[in-house]
Amino acid sequence: SANVTRMKGYISKLQSTFTGAVRAEILLYHNIFKKKYNDKQNCRNTASGLVRKKNGIGSGDLNLVFYDAISTSDEVIFQNEIHKLKWLKQENFPTIPTKIVKTPQEVINLREDIMNNKRDTLEYDIDGLVIKGKAIDLEDMKRTKPMSQIAFKFQAEVIETKVLDVEWSISGHNYTPVAIVESVRLMGTTVSRASLANPNLIQDLRLKIGSEVFISKRGDIIPKIESVISTPAEAKDIIAPTVCEVCNTNLANEGTRLYCPNELCSKRIYHRLRKWIKKLNIKYFSEKLILKPLFESGRISAIADLYSLKISDLTTLDRVKENLAQKALNNLFAVKEIPLAKFIGAFDIENIGEDLTQRVVKAGFDTLEKIRSSSNFQISQIDGFADLSSQYLLDGIENLYPQMRDVLNTNKITIKGVKKMGGKLEGKSFCFTGKLETMKRAEAEQMVREKGGEAKSGVVKDLTYLVTNSNEPTAKYKKAQSQGTKIITETEFLELI
Template sequence: MINKDRISALEQLIQKYQKSYYDGEAEINDAEFDLLWDELKTLDPANPLFAKVGADNTDGFPKAKHLIPMGSQEKAANPAEFRAWAVKMGLGSGDGDSAAGSGLAFIVQYKLDGASLELQYEKGKLVRAITRGDGIIGDEITANARRMAGVLPALSVPFSGGVRGEVVMSHAVWQEKYTDKANCRNAANGLMRRKDGAGCEDLNLITYDAAAEGDDAYFKDENKKIEWLKKQGFEVTVTKEFSDPEEVIKYRADVAAMREKLPVDIDGLVVKDPRTDMTDLRRTRPERQIAFKFELETAFSILRSVEWSESGATYTPIGVVDPVRIAGTTVQRANLNNPQMIRSLGLMIGSAVSVVKRGEIIPKIEGLAPDGSLAAELLPAEKTEILFPKHCTSCNTELVDGGTRLYCPNPGCPKRLHHRLEKWVSVLDIRELGEKLILQLFDKGRVRQIADFYTLEAAELAGYERMGELSAAKVVRHIRTPRSLSLAAFVAGFDLEGVGETIMDKVAAAGFDTLEKLRSAPVEELAAVYGLGEITARTIAEGLVETAEEMDRVLSGGIISITPPLPPDAAPLRGMSFCFTGELVSMKRNEAEEKIKVLGASAKSSVVKELSYLVTNDPESGSGKNVKARKLGVAIISEEQFLSLLKDPGSVSVGV
């Protein structure tokens, strides 16, 4: 069963940590972030976040465009994943095709743990230094970059193009001057974005890549590129050559064992095809290079108590353990997942436990620690039972222990109602209704159900904190904008436990494509829908009964409607698929996706071979999606053409 709440939570966490990373105050390390990313990819492979890179910065620096998109890398977390990538790329197979028959299959570099920077040169003169930003456009911090070690103001050749590197701070400098920052990377990120440039002299740029503007053949291969960087006087990340995947795996283990002794932080290796492929480098996520990350650390500790975190109607156990160091941070709180995990492991207060960082805000307790992992004298003489909460702290209703979930069953529970309001606003993407305003409206009793949003007046909102007349009028205008939602989006907005749009799309496709059909469907028929099962079916059926009055009230207001299903011969876009990139002018992206869905088409988050159209307001750009679309022969259309297609599906004739 797809856990829509978990997907939503992961989206919020990833965006939050991306922003803190690019603002220079990363709250978690790369390993933790990667696990969040990987978990979301497992739960929702088509999530729109995978088409985004970096974060938008609003710190006042001028914006500038990268010469080549500064995309993210694919990741291998263990040797098996790395071997699979090597086979997929045809590297290290011994077929004699590697690096022009030299036997060289892999270029392997330290993956520096700092802040990415692109230096742009025109005829050998440094003209711009641009941070990663969103991967396409970043902050121009040229003045600050000129103060850093390793940044060359001029080259010995009239080169026009970009040089890429990582801005790092050494352990020695951090220890001497910046221990108020969590780590070297946070310190480096903060200094490089200072408006006065103070402290940038404590930073160092270590390079790893270059590209000539307008000449994809300037660098013959990755080795020549590294040699050129060295010849110009740049410091280059440690680079090795290997012919076999097993050699790379062994090298990774050797580096991991000694990385604490290195002068700067690294968090893995970058493994590349020796042959330079500019088309691949322009992708949002290049395929012919991969980040081969270090293994996560495990620590052993003692469970001292259990606290219960409350989110909506759900209560999640959090273990408090003796402080341990994992991946460079001190850990004292660890997730215990759910009641069933506690019972299955036989956990008690005083148990010796294994703690691993697995991508949560806090680490996870993986299980009991192996015998002998902790000294006998550290173990408590007695262990005590873990007590579960019995009643909801918000409404005092007796909690239900469903094994994998401890929750409040009261449909009128204030926490549950508040969570539903936030979910509705999220599904409809009403950005003007922020969390703080929703909470104010809820606490004052003004909005307790979704339908209450549609009774708000600008005059009353103007009296709320930080609103004012103009802001209040804008909020009301956006709330009252008529919207026609698919049945899947409408039901998902009512926050039925674990039931999101993906599940409801399957239900609608199975023939339960109106609210009336859905309400009258027996549980056993819903359970027969592929991918659902009885538990989800029962959740849908019971949730529809619970929210029936509220749903009817929302629909009776006339602002929200459910788009009626089209018969097969009346769905003009049936079988087509669309991907949107960049900002739309006439509507939000989620609105555009809704429009195509009701006409029978599907929305994709990435460019794939079978895609019908890529919609962008910059069809000529060198973005990863545009490049891939042209390579695959996918039609690229503008927003104006997209709107024409909505009005008349046969009106648009485009090339690729």
């Protein structure tokens, strides 16, 4: 039923995105282009791109916009284009041309004309056109790929080159083939490598070492081998590795991915450390200069070990001096409190990131222990989860739980408490002392949390209420009195909630 709800949601979104004539027109363009160019890559939903000034900085390109120009006011934050605002504030930024079109043929003619004649004379680079409806839908614009606009890309420039070798790049447990090609200049950059994604792609292309190939840059950036032109008789087959070069385990080849199945392979352990540093955004904890040498020397073998590092551990490393060491450790220890979802997301559980975990937290599994003791069925009820993802999460937590505890036990980093928003007791904190008559203390504390308040075990600074049925001048009572915390009885507490 969750799937049916999701499907219905998509359909209603699609129906409301375009209405009447505009919807019909855009779909018409889409279909005509698809047929004419027979290439879904060159005709797709897309975020409208950026202008790249010729000889300017950075990358990205701006598509011409039909109908209406997109709003460029600061309130419009494009998910993928924050830096666009930075660009638009620059002086001499070119005006973005717009044009109102009436027929599909007009779009096709314009595309041909701009691609073949005008493109080179513009003061900025473009790689295609975007067509969109007249209305600006801000919610839609925030999507990675807004539904209310379609891009018609220009034909990608291709160039001939030769495959010299194939390397198998290792990241975590995955082995990814990368073609090393004879260096060629393509669209302003030198291309010498191109990802081959997975073993299947090599087969599909019938690629061998020595093959002459056409190479392009998809989206102006990513080198891509489009096709094989010819393969000489003496060309060598591309042989995928069969055993892990780190732990000697037989690799699993699923065609779409080649990986080392050994959970304890040290490559995986290192990858987890790397992910932690990256996810917590710890700057200048240099991978090559600090993390890798520390791992290889055995000084760190789990995330918790990071938190026992001292300056002297780093300054003994090659090319690391006081300056960098201090900076790296400062940045590491500066992260003192992170949300549960980020904590789990940084533990490198396959297919489980921060956003997915956040859904679990929002569904009420708001502590590590609650998630750990939940069932596959419970998790799979959450939107975005089914059997597989639930199992990835639960297995991951089960395997890593001891390591997670180790990290928390360092006391250098804690998990931020989950606050329920909008509760009656939002922003208020309670401390209970003495015996309660109608309930147990733990139950009372639970009630407070459920209503959005905080339950404290002691009379802390800024505590809102001390709840007690006695007037005995205990330490808690006296402290509450002296700092002006309101002291209420159990009955008054019950009235409050």
